[in-house]
Amino acid sequence: MLADHTSPTDDPLDATCIHGDVYGTVSASTVVVANDRVTYRHAAGRPCATPFEEVAL
DSSP states (O other), X not given: OTTOOOOTTSXXXXXXXXXXXXXXXXXXXXXXXXXXXXXEEEESXXXXXXXXXXXXX
């Protein structure tokens, strides 16, 4: 989802993952809380090209 380039308005600046000349997506994170466990994962670059890695809490 965080690597999605589609836009509901057909404007690329409305997409989740933005590639622009002036600004754009540079990283992404997810936090999942389930069954008394918290999982934090981070992509230290654009999520469409950088794998998410689990971060120890």
